[in-house]
Amino acid sequence: xxxxxxxxxxxxxxxxxxxxxxxxxxxxxxxxxxxxxxxxxxxxxxxxxxxxxxxxxxxxxxxxxxxxxxxxxxxxxxxxxxxxxxxxxxxxxxxxxxxxxxxxxxxxxxxxxxxxxxxxxxxxxxxxxxxxxxxxxxxxxxxxxxxxxxxxxxxxxxxxxxxxxxxxxxxxxxxxxxxxxxxxxxxxxxxxxxxxxxxxxxxxxxxxxxxxxxxxxxxxxxxxxxxxxxxxxxxxxxxxxxxxxxxxxxxxxxxxxxxxxxxxxxxxxxxxxxxxxxxxxxxxxxxxxxxxxxxxxxxxxxxxxxxxxxxxxxxxxxxxxxxxxxxxxxxxxxxxxxxxxxxxxxxxxxxxxxxxxxxxxxxxxxxxxxxxxxxxxxxxxxxxxxxxxxxxxxxxxxxxxxxxxxxxxxxxxxxxxxxxxxxxxxxxxxxx
Numbered sequence: 001x002x003x004x005x006x007x008x009x010x011x012x013x014x015x016x017x018x019x020x021x022x023x024x025x026x027x028x029x030x031x032x033x034x035x036x037x038x039x040x041x042x043x044x045x046x047x048x049x050x051x052x053x054x055x056x057x058x059x060x061x062x063x064x065x066x067x068x069x070x071x072x073x074x075x076x077x078x079x080x081x082x083x084x085x086x087x088x089x090x091x092x093x094x095x096x097x098x099x100x101x102x103x104x105x106x107x108x109x110x111x112x113x114x115x116x117x118x119x120x121x122x123x124x125x126x127x128x129x130x131x132x133x134x135x136x137x138x139x140x141x142x143x144x145x146x147x148x149x150x151x152x153x154x155x156x157x158x159x160x161x162x163x164x165x166x167x168x169x170x171x172x173x174x175x176x177x178x179x180x181x182x183x184x185x186x187x188x189x190x191x192x193x194x195x196x197x198x199x200x201x202x203x204x205x206x207x208x209x210x211x212x213x214x215x216x217x218x219x220x221x222x223x224x225x226x227x228x229x230x231x232x233x234x235x236x237x238x239x240x241x242x243x244x245x246x247x248x249x250x251x252x253x254x255x256x257x258x259x260x261x262x263x264x265x266x267x268x269x270x271x272x273x274x275x276x277x278x279x280x281x282x283x284x285x286x287x288x289x290x291x292x293x294x295x296x297x298x299x300x301x302x303x304x305x306x307x308x309x310x311x312x313x314x315x316x317x318x319x320x321x322x323x324x325x326x327x328x329x330x331x332x333x334x335x336x337x338x339x340x341x342x343x344x345x346x347x348x349x350x351x352x353x354x355x356x357x358x359x360x361x362x363x364x365x366x367x368x369x370x371x372x373x374x375x376x377x378x379x380x381x382x383x384x385x386x387x388x389x390x391x392x393x394x395x396x397x398x399x400x401x402x403x404x405x406x407x408x409x410x411x412x413x414x415x416x417x418x419x420x421x422x423x424x425x426x427x428x429x430x431x432x
Contacts, residue, residue, distance in 0.1 A: 032112025034261030053228030063290030071207030119180030123187030278362030285366025385410015
C-alpha cells in the first residue's frame with residue numbers, strides 16, 4: 001500500500017503544483033486550469049477504473065499459479081484500453097467546444113480551459129496503455145516499481161509545466177494551458193519507462209508483452225469490460241458528482257469557482273490514502289481469493305479499513321487547524337482567501353466519510369463483486385447527495401457551501417451501503 005500511496009500523492013502533487021503555478025499567474029488561469037481538470041477528470045478516472053479490472057483478474061491468475069494466462073489477458077487489455085482512450089479523446093473534441101460556451105465562463109477562463117484540454121489530449125491514448133502495464137505490475141505486488149516510475153516522471157512533469165506555463169528557457173509562454181503540454185509529454189515518458197520494465201525485467205519479460213502480442217479476442221474484451229465497466233461506473237458516479245457541483249458553482253462567479261476547484265485539489269490529495277488502501281485491497285483480496293485463503297482476505301480488509309480511518313482523522317485535524325495557511329499556499333488573491341478556508345474545512349470532513357467508503361470498494365473489486373457497488377454509488381451520490389446539496393444551496397443560508405454538505409451526506413450514505421454489501425459478500429463466501 002505504501003508505494004501505491006507515494007505514487008498517488010506524487011501524481012496529485014503534480015496537479016497541486018499546476019494549480020499553484022496557475023494561481024500565481026492570474027485568477028483566470030487558476031480557474032481555467034482547475035475547471036479543465038474538473039471537466040475531464042470524472043471521465044478520465046472512470047476509464048482508468050475500467051482498465052483497473054485487469055488488476056484483480058491478473059492477481060487471481062497469479063495467486064492460483066496460472067501464469068500462462070497473464071500475458072494473454074494483458075495483451076487483450078492493452079488493445080481495448082487504447083481504443084477506449086481514443087474514443088474518449090474523440091468525444092472530447094466533439095463535446096468540449098459545445099459545452100464550454102453554455103457555462104457562462106469568463107472569456108479568458110474558457111480559452112484556458114479549452115487549450116489545456118486540447119494539449120492534454122495528445123498524451124491520453126498512450127497513457128492508457130501505460131495504465132494497463134501498471135496494472136500488470138501492481139497485480140504482482142511490485143508496487144515499488146510503479147512508485148519508481150511516478151517519482152521519476154512527476155518532477156519531469158512539474159518542470160515541463162513550469163517551462164511551458166511561464167515560458168522559461170526561451171520557450172513561448174502558454175499560461176495555464178501550458179500545463180497541458182507538459183502533462184501530455186509526461187504521459188509518453190511514463191509509458192516508455194513501464195514498457196522497458198515489462199520488456200526486460202523478470203517476471204514480466206516471460207509474458208512476452210509486445211514481443212508476441214495475441215490476436216484481438218473480443219470475447220476476452222467482453223469479459224474484461226463486464227468487470228471493468230461497473231468499476232468505472234461506480235468511480236464515475238462519485239467523481240462526476242464533483243464535476244457537476246463544479247459546473248453548478250459557475251453561477252457564483254470566478255472567485256467561488258476557483259475556491260471550489262482548489263478545495264477539490266486539496267481533498268483529492270487527502271483522498272490518496274483511502275484510495276491507495278482501496279488499490280492495495282483489490283490486489284491482496286484478489287490474490288488471496290485466487291489462492292482460496294478467504295480468512296486472510298478478511299484480515300487484510302480489516303487492517304486496511306482501520307488504517308484509512310485513523311490516517312484521515314489525523315489529516316482532518318491538521319487541515320482544520322491550518323486551513324488558512326493551506327489557503328495561502330494555493331493563491332494570493334484576497335477574494336479567494338476570504339472564502340477558501342471554509343471550503344477546505346468542508347472538504348476535509350468529507351474525506352472522513354471517504355476513508356470508510358474507498359477501502360470497501362477495493363475489497364469488493366478483489367471479490368469481483370462490482371455490479372451492486374455501482375448501483376449503490378448511483379443511489380447515494382446522484383439520488384441522495386446531489387439533490388440534497390441543491391436544496392441546501394438554493395433554499396437555506398448555506399448558499400454554495402450547501403453543495404459540499406450534500407457531497408458529505410452522499411459519501412457517508414454510500415459508505416453505509418457498501419459496508420452492508422461487504423458483509424453480505426463475505427457471508428455468502430463462507431456459506432458456499
